[in-house]
Amino acid sequence: MSSAPHLDLDHVAKLARLALTAAEQAEFSRQLGEVLHHIEQLAKVDVTGVEPTAHAFPVVNVWGEDVARPGLPVEAALRNAPAQRDHLIVVPKVVE
Amino acid sequence: MADELFFKSIAELGDLLAARTVSATELTRAVLARTQAVEGRLHAFNSRDEAEALAQAGASDARRAAGQARGPLDGIPVGLKDVIAVAGQPLTASSRMLANFVSPYDATVTARLKAAGAVFWGRLNCDEFAMGSSTENSAFGPTSNPWDLTRVPGGSSGGSAAALAAGAAIATLGSDTGGSIRQPAALCGVVGLKPTYGLVSRYGLVAFASSLDQIGPLTRTVEDAAIMLGALAGHDPLDSTSFPADIPDYRAELKRRPGPWRLGIPKEYFGAGLDPEVQAAVERAMDFYRAQGCTLQEVSLPHTQYCLDTYYIIATAEASSNLARYDGVRYGHRSTAAKDAVDLYRQSRAEGFGAEVKRRIILGTYVLSSGYYDAYYLRAQKVRTLIRQDFLNAYREVDALLTPTSPVPAFKLGEKSDPLALYLCDIYTIGVNLAGLPAVSVPCGFTAGGLPIGLQLIGRPFDEANLLALAGAYERGHDWHRRTPSL
Amino acid sequence: MNYEAVIGLEVHVQIKTHSKVFTRVAAGYGQPANTLTDPVVLALPGTLPVMNKAALDAAIKAGLLLNAAIAPVCKWDRKNYFYPDSPKNYQISQYDQPICVGGAVEIELPGPARNVMGAHRLVPLTRIHLEEDVGKLHHSATESLVDYNRAGTPLLEIVSEPEMHSAEEAFAYLTSLRATMIYGGISDCDMEKGQLRCDANISIRPVGETKLGTKVELKNLNSISFVRDGIDLEIKRQVAVLERGGVLIQETRDYDGQTGTSQSLRSKEMAHDYRYFPDPDLMPVKVDAAWQERLRAECPELPLAKQRRFAERYQLPYTLTSVLVWQRALADYFEETVRLAGLDQAQVVGNWIVNDLLRELAAPAAPGLAEAKVRPSHLAALVQLVGSGAVRAHAAKEIFTEMFATGESPEAIADRRGLKAAPTDAGELEQWCRAAIAGNAKAQAEFRAGKDSAINAFKGPVMKAAKGRADPPRVDAMLRQLLAGP
């Protein structure tokens, strides 16, 4: 993090499954560059021996007992689906 | 408080309803009519279901007639930020992505408010997926500030703050990830409470940043906030991060906790960028507390300067993952241009998300990506520990902290187009989210131009009872909260 | 050149719970599409996961059964990738703090002959972690169809060290692991239902070389025999590539068990970058000693340990132990029968079970062992009847067949059908023997001419007349006595 961050926007947009227009690419590159530059200062903080905080108030072993409860009727489950057939959700062909 | 029903507090209306001076139906009609009158200028709502609200009000009246009224919220019109699920109602998160989404289930807070007899009035506008500080990031257009229609109401819970301030609801719910309840409350002149992380269930809240998000009330008075919190708080088995804390009777505790308190003034919160009028108002609030016998002392939160960066790494990283589910497969916007499944994601998300959401997804994806995790996310989590410790250290000497809520009053719509400039609006609020603490914004004055100013009080974890009592003491000594905007 | 194969297996086992791993809607197989969902399974906006205690119990139990170290604290991570079968587009899994670390699977390799026990060895495990299953995709020519019934089913991922060296070892590993999971009640491991799924990492290297060769990931090994055949094929393919001077590339290959071929999957658009990070929606799991001990008490003896004990305690030959121990119910059936029949009858009981009971159970339309009408008490009674001489072996077979069909007690069947060996009645026996000799003049002449084996021709008619009640040695003696006479 000491050197200037390099954001490979194309690669990251692919990972995030976001198609960006050329204009968005240019704008985001500039804006995120500034944000990343700002973020650089975190490198100055001495975090030696500091535990990361994942939860503000951690507790452990939060679970439910294994008792099945009714779920959604299939019509309700698929009510918001953009495309469906025979109670299955239809998507364009998945290519490996 | 003004005479109109729609400007009264929950507490006042509760008395009127109990005495049968006013019916829930009359009250709801008054709020509906007020909404009709102002909504054209305000644009605080994404959707409204008048028939449903009146039906709920009728049911409330029937309960009361049968001697089965459920408490102070029975029959009170409450608006929900459009990131909280209500079964059978739209849930858009102010995003094109969810423009046609109807939730098949209730959020836990929704279920609790229903059980308390509240009347649901409208889905309130916000920044898309709660990402923003001005409500200008809504896919359905910005909300205006009722005090000055050319200005922003703050955000992301801008619709919740604006509708309440304008009398288009008696209380509202917002969500607060980095200040999204408190900052719009400050900018609209209402009370906004961000509870301790884990006190109020997040089940049914459209997730932005899971480790920071909390639902909380926006109300006209501190007492109303206590009433709302009483209904919302409590352990929820559907939210694994819900904390099994004891829930006191917050409203009753308001009277039982007279102070005086030891108040800390974090010196880092009074630096460059703080508007002089805001600073002056907050200093007058300090004088008030001093006069009440409180001790005030300067404290230091030395890692404050790192809050913004820490926040933007953690919040965007979590958001990039939380928002991956919006892919046009099971629900939500689906592009018609897609050739295959990968393209379906890329196009649907490109068309469904607005610019700020995309920016944050990109940033969050980047900071988690291979080779950067340790330098960004892990480091930010460690700095978060230090930020938390700053607050906990301060609480060894003081009971609460006193700061401005927002460095500036409401700014003009379109004024802050640069993301970084807008991110700086949150500098006084995000530390609270990173530390998981409770904080409340209460009205503490107006600028010469008539814009509200907010005072932020930050409490100990799960100590909302003292925090609200402290805020209530200020409120009793002032009448800022009685002012209403002329619309 | 001689090559050595290096094989590691990654096995996913569906845990048998009533509800899913992060929400309490029912888990199950074979239900109509999208009927086992709820807002959490569908990843609707606002939903949150809540752990399933039973899935944790099962994961810890699996670790204990396989001698893994149970992590005192483990956490949940999100594995981020987009795929239509994954509702959240991230999988809740465990990245750097799995619930179980280390451990081993004991395997038995094929012996030099079917009736000779092969070598045993321990295949070390890297880790076992808990995660959620995805939904199922069905592909048509132009579209893919998604069913989320399977999504959110608890899965154990059991990762071995790359320390197997042949398809036979991998086969033995999977056989043992599968039996262990079934024994522990963790999963039914029906590979046809996808309850156990296996991927293999395979490389080869010249014998003596210590550096690993280029690794190929083989997917879709969805039956135990496909695992053996697929790995065998892949090793041969790799050797062939190297021998003709080719270079192996790191790739993922898809094995097609129907055609016995494999093909390279189109290389992914980009290298995987799963962006693992701790799931902020879930709290860590802390496993204390008391919890472990509670589960340890539920851990059954495993098949190969049982095999050792059966050989020692019951003095059973490998031909019996190797059959009895792989099914927990069958082994229990054996032990219960021996308990009732007596330790000295162990081998007899074993023979009955392995030969007769399994034959009847294998018949079409036969019930499963649990539903079989013949209970250990029946078999023990039959063994005792034979042991006391009350029922002859030949009659016992008939009794068993009937007992299997009706569930009647062996005594009742023997009495009703007159199959009990008669108390000594020399007169009756002499009568049957005389009749048999008289009925076969040719054999009579042959025997008297010195052909001893001709005596056997009389035995059948005697036994038939005796309806199994005659004792063969006594029949033989009586025939000789009569034939020697005038």
Ligand SMILES: [Mg+2]
């Ligand atoms: Mg894996």
Ligand SMILES: [Zn+2]
């Ligand atoms: Zn896995």
